[in-house]
Amino acid sequence: xxxxxxxxxxxxxxxxxxxxxxxxxxxxxxxxxxxxxxxxxxxxxxxxxxxxxxxxxxxxxxxxxxxxxxxxxxxxxxxxxxxxxxxxxxxxxxxxxxxxxxxxxxxxxxxxxxxxxxxxxxxxxxxxxxxxxxxxxxxxxxxxxxxxxxxxxxxxxxxxxxxxxxxxxxxxxxxxxxxxxxxxxxxxxxxxxxxxxxxxxxxxxxxxxxxxxxxxxxxxxxxxxxxxxxxxxxxxxxxxxxxxxxxxxxxxxxxxxxxxxxxxxxxxxxxxxxxxxxxxxxxxxxxxxxxxxxxxxxxxxxxxxxxxxxxxxxxxxxxxxxxxxxxxxxxxxxxxxxxxxxxxxxxxxxxxxxxxxxxxxxxxxxxxxxxxxxxxxxxxxxxxxxxxxxxxxxxxxxxxxxxxxxxxxxxxxxxxxxxxxxxxxxxxxxxxxxxxxxxxxxxxxxxxxxxxxxxxxxxxxxxxxxxxxxxxxxxxxxxxxxxxxxxxxxxxxxxxxxxxxxxxxxxxxxxxxxxxxxxxxxxxxxxxxxxxxxxxxxxxxxxxxxxxxxxxxxxxxxxxxxxxxxxxxxxxxxxxxxxxxxxxxxxxxxxxxxxxxxxxxxxxxxxxxxxxxxxxxxxxxxxxxxxxxxxxxxxxxxxxxxxxxx
Numbered sequence: 001x002x003x004x005x006x007x008x009x010x011x012x013x014x015x016x017x018x019x020x021x022x023x024x025x026x027x028x029x030x031x032x033x034x035x036x037x038x039x040x041x042x043x044x045x046x047x048x049x050x051x052x053x054x055x056x057x058x059x060x061x062x063x064x065x066x067x068x069x070x071x072x073x074x075x076x077x078x079x080x081x082x083x084x085x086x087x088x089x090x091x092x093x094x095x096x097x098x099x100x101x102x103x104x105x106x107x108x109x110x111x112x113x114x115x116x117x118x119x120x121x122x123x124x125x126x127x128x129x130x131x132x133x134x135x136x137x138x139x140x141x142x143x144x145x146x147x148x149x150x151x152x153x154x155x156x157x158x159x160x161x162x163x164x165x166x167x168x169x170x171x172x173x174x175x176x177x178x179x180x181x182x183x184x185x186x187x188x189x190x191x192x193x194x195x196x197x198x199x200x201x202x203x204x205x206x207x208x209x210x211x212x213x214x215x216x217x218x219x220x221x222x223x224x225x226x227x228x229x230x231x232x233x234x235x236x237x238x239x240x241x242x243x244x245x246x247x248x249x250x251x252x253x254x255x256x257x258x259x260x261x262x263x264x265x266x267x268x269x270x271x272x273x274x275x276x277x278x279x280x281x282x283x284x285x286x287x288x289x290x291x292x293x294x295x296x297x298x299x300x301x302x303x304x305x306x307x308x309x310x311x312x313x314x315x316x317x318x319x320x321x322x323x324x325x326x327x328x329x330x331x332x333x334x335x336x337x338x339x340x341x342x343x344x345x346x347x348x349x350x351x352x353x354x355x356x357x358x359x360x361x362x363x364x365x366x367x368x369x370x371x372x373x374x375x376x377x378x379x380x381x382x383x384x385x386x387x388x389x390x391x392x393x394x395x396x397x398x399x400x401x402x403x404x405x406x407x408x409x410x411x412x413x414x415x416x417x418x419x420x421x422x423x424x425x426x427x428x429x430x431x432x433x434x435x436x437x438x439x440x441x442x443x444x445x446x447x448x449x450x451x452x453x454x455x456x457x458x459x460x461x462x463x464x465x466x467x468x469x470x471x472x473x474x475x476x477x478x479x480x481x482x483x484x485x486x487x488x489x490x491x492x493x494x495x496x497x498x499x500x501x502x503x504x505x506x507x508x509x510x511x512x513x514x515x516x517x518x519x520x521x522x523x524x525x526x527x528x529x530x531x532x533x534x535x536x537x538x539x540x541x542x543x544x545x546x547x548x549x550x551x552x553x554x555x556x557x558x559x560x561x562x563x564x565x566x567x568x569x570x571x572x573x574x575x576x577x578x579x580x581x582x583x584x585x586x587x588x589x590x591x592x593x594x595x596x597x598x599x600x601x602x603x604x605x606x607x608x609x610x611x612x613x614x615x616x617x618x619x620x621x622x623x624x625x626x627x628x629x630x631x632x633x634x635x636x637x638x639x640x641x642x643x644x645x646x
Contacts, residue, residue: 009143014067021143022063024136025186026056028088032132033095033185042182045342051182055172058187061165068158070144080144085137087189092133096126101180101188104196105329170194176319177345179338202324205293210564212296216306221370222433222530222557225425226298226550228276229414229438230315230349230379234524235446236411244395244447246411249419250526258528260537265525265545266582266600267440270516272315273590275439275547276376277325282551282567286587286597286611286638292325293589295565298551299327302372305558308332310367312360313376314340315349325590326376335359337378348386349378352417361424369429372554375421380410380442388413395447395504403505407444422528433557434528435550443519447504516598516606521584523547527572536573543576544602546583578602581637587611599634607634 009017030039042048069080094102110117172178172187173194180188180195234240239247239254239261253259268275268284278284281295302309310333317323317336328334340350340358360375367373380387383401388409395405395412418436425432514520525545529537548569555563556571568583570576580602586594595611607630608617614627616634627635 017143018063018067021067021140022056022060024140024143025059025063026184028136029185032129032136033091035099042342047177047179047338047344048182048342051172051178052184054168054178055183055187055191058165058168058172059184061161061168062187062190065158065161065165067144068154068161071154077145081141084140084186088137088186089133091185091189092129093121093125095185096129097124101183101185102192103180104192104199107192107196108199174198176316176322179318181338182342199324202293205290208294209296209300210294212300212304212564214304214306217559219559221305221307221559222431223367223370223425223429224372224554224557225364225421225432225434226372226374226554227418227421227434227436228279228374228376229436229524230272230377231381231440231442232379232411232414232438232524233407233441233444233519234438234522235441235519236408236444237524239526240524242446244408246394246408247415249415253422253528254526257534260527260529260534260541262525262527262540262545263542264602264604265437265523265547266604267438267521267523267584268547269584269586269588269591270440270514270520271586271591272439273322274586274588277322277590278588279437279439279547279551280326280374281565282548282555282563282569284546284548284568285583286585287589288587288593288595290589296563297325297327297330298372298374298554299330301555301558301560301563303330305370305560307558308368308371310334310363310371310373311376312355312363312373313337313349314352314355314378315376316344316346319346322590327374333363347381347383349381351389352378352413353389353420356417356421360421364424364428373425377414377417379414379438380407382442384410384444392416397505400505402444404445404447405504407442408447426528431530432528433530433554435553436527437525437547437550438523441520441523443517516584516608518604521598521600522604533573540572540576544578544580544582544600545572545576546570546580549576581633583637597638599637609634609638 012020030036043052066080066084069076069083090102094100094106169187169190172183173180173191178191180191183191236242236244237247237250238245239250240263245251250259250261254261268278277292278287280297280299281292282298283292283295299309299311309327309331311327311331312333313326313336315337317326317328318338323336328336335355337344337349340355344350355378360373364373378387384403384406385398385401388406392413393409395408398406398409400406422434425434525547527537546569548567549572550569552567552569552571553573555567556573570580582600583597584600585597587597597609597611599607599609605620607619609615609627610617611627615624616627616630617624
């Protein structure tokens with residue numbers, strides 16, 4: 001039987017043999033390394049499918065290259081064995097213990113602690129999977145060993161396959177959309193190498209970060225929940241007077257006096273990549289030289305004060321190296337969008353309620369005091385219609401993905417999320433500090449009619465039509481022309497209702513988060529403090545506030561007397577100057593240094609600064625001047641590393 005099988009293998013064409021090897025590697029990955037049922041569930045996700053497909057294509061070129069190595073002499077064959085079975089063995093062991101692939105962190109840990117890593121590996125060995133790995137390895141080697149020597153064009157083929165394989169595996173490791181967890185385990189080992197280089201690069205950038213000495217205290221420090229929304233327009237929240245009842249839960253908290261909405265808050269920038277990382281380091285100014293990389297973030301200070309820390313995001317944070325700036329590798333508990341969904345992208349993260357139920361609430365219940373939890377929402381990013389679940393939608397129709405109805409439904413959905421999270425946090429600790437800010441807003445048309453929902457519109461129409469029939473019943477009996485008039489009124493009313501619907505479903509006037517208009521930069525922001533701080537915080541509700549002020553306030557709550565690096569925020573527990581300038585900008589390294597900034601006065605009038613032209617546009621006076629001709633007060637705002645930008 002064995003000789004018969006060996007005979008069949010020897011007569012098999014090279015194409016068929018390689019196809020079998022590739023198929024076996026895929027089957028081993030699915031059934032031995034990963035969990036087959038979970039794989040079937042995950043592969044349905046669009047992002048997982050793209051990742052796995054690309055990694056299989058990469059695997060094919062790798063196998064073709066290895067096959068040519070096996071056709072060489074002894075050392076060539078030995079190299080092939082090492083290139084295949086060392087990474088495969090590592091992944092078999094790593095998945096059996098961690099249920100996750102080897103990462104850049106794992107590689108760095110091995111080279112820093114090789115003996116400890118080896119010891120841990122032997123202590124946690126899975127004998128069943130190890131046996132399967134050994135049997136699989138021998139069988140694959142047997143298939144690889146050539147039955148006929150065919151060395152024609154061997155070197156040129158090896159170069160060709162290398163040229164195809166190496167860029168693909170680098171792409172798998174460095175592209176933000178491509179995630180190691182979603183790839184074939186053999187490919188993900190090699191893809192982790194460029195990821196390791198990326199992490200070492202950022203480690204070098206952070207080399208100048210000042211150290212914060214551990215300074216625990218016997219005092220009871222407060223628990224803190226910081227919620228970061230996504231693309232929430234203040235003007236679309238009933239909390240701020242919007243005619244539609246989009247935030248009933250927040251409205252109730254405001255009316256009960258526990259939630260304080262702030263009226264005059266300016267965002268750090270018009271994009272997530274600007275606002276979120278910079279609010280975590282307390283900076284709100286231009287940063288063309290990348291001081292953010294050497295700036296301690298809020299978790300550095302929290303850990304120094306012995307806080308239990310967590311950062312949980314519904315979004316994918318790998319794009320533009322976002323993850324390196326949000327506490328990954330520093331916080332005690334770190335989760336992001338791909339941990340909850342295999343279909344996340346820049347435009348759509350994991351579902352907020354799903355993240356809340358699967359991660360935030362369970363982890364919140366287990367956190368020890370004092371703790372700092374930052375929850376980063378999927379929120380109201382465009383396309384709006386996919387950012388709220390059907391059972392929570394309130395405004396119809398929703399045919400346009402970016403119409404007013406679709407957008408307002410995301411606000412309703414966020415209100416449900418916020419209510420549940422705030423309720424759970426206050427139940428755990430009634431004296432917890434809760435901060436909320438959106439990263440930036442959106443420029444979306446307001447609803448055209450007072451009636452909020454489709455059902456309300458329908459009831460309003462039915463009532464009006466009924467009254468119209470009663471008022472004109474006598475005229476209808478006496479005059480046919482009047483009857484025609486009634487019919488015209490009826491059809492006009494239908495037309496009016498549907499026109500209103502169309503306006504609220506229209507996306508033609510939507511301007512996504514570009515520029516520095518009030519709907520984009522004038523942000524939703526509220527605080528729920530302990531009861532004994534209510535009056536103090538209420539007094540700041542109309543002050544000129546900046547997003548970075550949350551950072552400064554938290555430092556004061558943690559009793560950090562002197563930050564080790566300069567921050568731009570001011571504590572809400574201190575007096576905020578009435579004449580304060582605030583800056584919103586794209587001139588930061590995380591935004592590719594778009595050379596512009598908007599300077600906001602306390603009344604939200606502003607100056608636009610174009611650094612590429614060294615000009616200042618004054619909105620009130622409708623004129624443009626040179627930056628050098630602006631007041632010294634304005635020029636002094638833009639000082640970075642003791643250097644003026646001019």
